[in-house]
Amino acid sequence: MSRNGPRDSLSPSGVAEVSTAAGEQQRVTASADALVPALTLISHPTATRAGARLLLDAVLAGRDVALSRNGPHFTRPGEPFGHPLSDPFVSRVPIVFSPGATGMIRLRVGEGGTRVTVNDQPVTDCEFTHEALAAGVPLNVSGRLVLLLHLASRHTDDATPVDTLGMRGDSQGIQRVREHIQRIADLQVPVLVRGETGTGKELVAQAIHQHGPRQGRPFISVNLGAIPKELAAAELFGAQRGAFTGATRDREGFFRAAQGGTLFLDEVGEAPPEVQVMLLRVLETGELYPVGGNTPIKTDVRLIAATDSNLEEHIRDGRFKAPLLHRLSGYEIRLPPLRERREDLGELFRHFAQEQLDAIGEAHRLTPRDAYAEPWLPTSLALRLLRFAWPGNIRQLRNITRQLVIGSRGQPVLRLDPRLAGELEASVVAGPVANPPAAVVRRKSTEVTGEELLAALREHQWDLKLAADRLGIPRSSIYDAIDKHPNIRRAGTLTAEEITACHQECAGDLDAMVRRLEVSKRALNRRIKELGLSARGS
Structure with missing residues (x-):
């Protein structure tokens, strides 16, 4: 406007x-x-x-x-x-x-x-x-x-230059994501990024990091779905030498590698139960215990998690801890799929x-x-x-x-x-994009064939307005088209005996009468009332 x-x-x-x-x-x-x-x-x-x-x-x-x-x-x-x-x-x-x-x-x-x-x-x-x-x-x-x-x-x-935050596109959905990033980037609140696979969740995490006070400090990205479950705790929190078979030296872990910066945990829904407990402890206390260690280590890491899973469903199934979800989702950002x-x-x-x-x-x-x-x-x-x-x-x-x-x-x-x-x-999208309900094409009634007319009337249960819209002709013209069709009648041409007999056979069901007589529902209802009859569904 x-x-x-x-x-x-x-x-x-x-x-x-x-x-x-x-x-x-x-x-x-x-x-x-x-x-x-x-x-x-x-x-x-x-x-x-x-x-x-x-x-x-x-x-x-x-x-x-x-x-x-x-x-x-x-x-x-x-x-x-x-x-x-x-x-x-x-x-x-x-x-x-x-x-x-x-x-x-x-x-x-x-x-x-x-x-x-x-x-x-x-x-x-x-x-x-x-x-x-x-x-x-x-x-x-x-x-x-x-x-x-x-x-x-x-x-x-x-015309004001736009900071795209490294993301292409100007759709409403992607604009909303940029607004979320700008609101949350300078805060220390944990962020949970939700979105289908391939929507660019790590790109969002990088944008938050680059536009916040931790810019220039470490940004560590970890895909929890790619780490063997038995090694996940040691990879994240570190491990002391001898903590498990094969631990021949101290391991720093991703949390300490990200000290002062940002740790991005992708596919957080794949975290094993023991890792979930340890993550919750870090979020609540700011301290972690390396695997095999007894001394807590203070951490200064901003945590951004991402998932394409329904974590609420995981909670119902006992696969994810509700308190951890509440801690991770200090602020949520949803990435729209490409089809949106x-x-x-x-x-x-x-x-x-x-x-x-x-x-x-x-x-x-x-x-x-x-x-x-x-x-x-x-x-x-x-x-x-x-x-x-x-x-x-x-x-x-x-x-x-x-x-x-x-x-x-x-x-x-x-x-x-x-x-x-x-x-x-x-994989073709269903609905309006593949077959837009857009082509309400304007035509002359003389261009409509008898078969088209009859098909449109039957498709819309003899609602003349809907049928006219479907055919792309004015409603006033559909009456002329009906009059010219040898096998289509108007309700006004039906005899009283024909209507009464159909009324009895259909037990007064107006919709059934319309299907039987194939005439306009509104006009038939008017004729029924003129004959002193009552109809269901009128």
């Missing part, structure tokens, strides 16, 4: 009602931190453009946003200047984004304009629901670039690709000199990456990017080998 746009009184939900010029009520969140529709470049023929963004907050204020080859500009958060799409295959005839029905965004393409497809289906006039925007809708524009239509924080449009931050995918892919291209001497792939050349990252591949579920998250994306770049070495565009193609097909 424009800062100078119309503003009215708040509703109980904290949402302002703004009237557009057309008189249609648009619900606009009043908070400056509200989410607004945005377009993010996932892929572009100039691959370095990935990650640039255009906020569509003007749509929330009731105004159209016309997107063409020459404008408006896509800008990276924290940068003062941006660039238009500029691709010669994108038409000067604009793609127009405008307010749709409540909570929806309408997309229109003028005649002769750029081809836009959603789920491989061309669209010229359609609306996107709020649910679809929340999930992210991939738009294939001219077969040359991919835009993700999604929701973004308004403050990402701020898809708008970051283009920027992340570009970053990992840049690393590999620099290594093999082909960095020129990201900035082609020929504006008419085929994009190095084909739109079909970019869409596959968007639809993939990424069970391995950022780590998996890095590995797949490396495989693509090296496997396509010397080729003008990236190519998928059969093995990698199979991997990307094996």
